[in-house]
Amino acid sequence: MTLRVSSDATEQKTGPILVASRRDFTWPMRIEMHHVSSEYWVAHIQWHDVKASFTRQIAATQFKIGPDGSVASFGIEALPVSGGLTEGLIWFTKIT
Numbered sequence: 001m002t003l004r005v006s007s008d009a010t011e012q013k014t015g016p017i018l019v020a021s022r023r024d025f026t027w028p029m030r031i032e033m034h035h036v037s038s039e040y041w042v043a044h045i046q047w048h049d050v051k052a053s054f055t056r057q058i059a060a061t062q063f064k065i066g067p068d069g070s071v072a073s074f075g076i077e078a079l080p081v082s083g084g085l086t087e088g089l090i091w092f093t094k095i096t
Contacts, residue, residue, distance in 0.1 A: 003074075007033070023048065039063045043076055062089065069092075 006017040018033040018041070028048040033041040041061040047064075059077035066072035075089030 003033070033061055039065060060086075060089070 003020050004016045015035045015053070020029070020031040020033075022029050029046065030046050030057050032044045034044070035041050039062050043059045043061045044058060045057045046055060058078060059079055061077065062075045062083050064073045064075070071094055073091050073093045075091045078087040078090050
């Protein structure tokens with residue numbers, strides 16, 4: 001997943017927003033992440049062209065910082081479609 005900083009000037013008033021567009025996946029989606037505190041963010045996920053009763057979801061996200069001060073990994077909350085308790089974070093390791 002490639003993240004970019006949103007260039008929308010109106011969104012920048014609330015802090016940086018990271019955006020990932022995943023249109024080439026089975027369930028195309030756009031993810032916007034808003035900074036909360038420290039390494040913690042909240043993700044607003046919107047599915048496109050999906051015939052389902054849900055098309056939006058909010059999930060907790062976290063970045064882990066490596067010893068060199070750069071991002072080492074990224075975790076996003078795995079939420080069951082039926083609701084209920086979280087299933088934990090799915091972790092992605094940065095590939096350089």
